[in-house]
Amino acid sequence: MKLHIYEHCPFCVRARMIFGLKNIPYATAVIPEGNSEIPLRMVGRKVVPILEKDDGTFMAESMDIVKFVDALSAPRLTDAGIDPAVKQWCDEATKTLFLLAIPRFTQGEFAELATEEAREAYIARERKAFGDLDALMADTPALLSDMHARLETLEPLLAGRTAVDTTDFILFPLLRSLTIVSGVKFGPATLRYLNKLEKEAGVDLLFNQAR
The missing domain is CATH 1.20.1050.10 (Glutathione S-transferase Yfyf (Class Pi); Chain A, domain 2)
Structure with missing residues (x-):
């Protein structure tokens, strides 16, 4: 799987975190600021992060990505609510x-x-x-x-x-x-x-x- 990100972006940090915490290998690709063509092609809007799944489909929204990756292996980290x-x-x-x-x-x-x-x-x-x-x-x-x-x-x-x-x-x-x-x-x-x-x-x- 590959994450398309900005390095500074806190929403992208969320998606990066879950891979590290679950010890799941992944690649990253940085989208240049001002480039709207790449995210528009992937998910139809200018947004990061974007998860490129192994089947070639794409997923946006940081917490959706977190929950998707979290569900791939136990233990689940996001079952508990937010303090x-x-x-x-x-x-x-x-x-x-x-x-x-x-x-x-x-x-x-x-x-x-x-x-x-x-x-x-x-x-x-x-x-x-x-x-x-x-x-x-x-x-x-x-x-x-x-x-x-x-x-x-x-x-x-x-x-x-x-x-x-x-x-x-x-x-x-x-x-x-x-x-x-x-x-x-x-x-x-x-x-x-x-x-x-x-x-x-x-x-x-x-x-x-x-x-």
């Missing part, structure tokens, strides 16, 4: 998190941004969605202050987490996105969580690109 407290944290933290991460994604070293044309297309897309990216970078101190307060409330929610379940496919991709932000202070429980999932899922964190 409501963690889900609430994600819902409330997502705006600040992406105001910090998105401008840095546009500057990052990702295969989907390998050409100037692809990077310009991505910058244009995110400017349309988030506004002035330079202004967001300048607002980093205020955004970090808000994010740190939110990360403090996450610590007790992660202190007792051990087994992987559906919750982690929501939380880990968001926190992984935040690792591209220089100056973020993760608490010990959150940092342990990130390092654990990086190893078990085989999805790299972005500390080496932090800016």
Whole structure:
């Protein structure tokens, strides 16, 4: 099977996670930013991730891919529901998190941004969605202050987490996105969580690109 992805994309991280956690071999192919022909040909719309199955058919939607791959072998990781407290944290933290991460994604070293044309297309897309990216970078101190307060409330929610379940496919991709932000202070429980999932899922964190 092959996953068609963006390397920076948190939704693509979900799909990558399940293969790593279940130890199922897979290939990846990175779709260049601004290229709509490839996803349109596969699933009829511009979206990632896309799973190319062994029978040549395609599947979109990250959690659909997660559940499909999860069902291929025991034990099932997604039978349990989402921890409501963690889900609430994600819902409330997502705006600040992406105001910090998105401008840095546009500057990052990702295969989907390998050409100037692809990077310009991505910058244009995110400017349309988030506004002035330079202004967001300048607002980093205020955004970090808000994010740190939110990360403090996450610590007790992660202190007792051990087994992987559906919750982690929501939380880990968001926190992984935040690792591209220089100056973020993760608490010990959150940092342990990130390092654990990086190893078990085989999805790299972005500390080496932090800016």
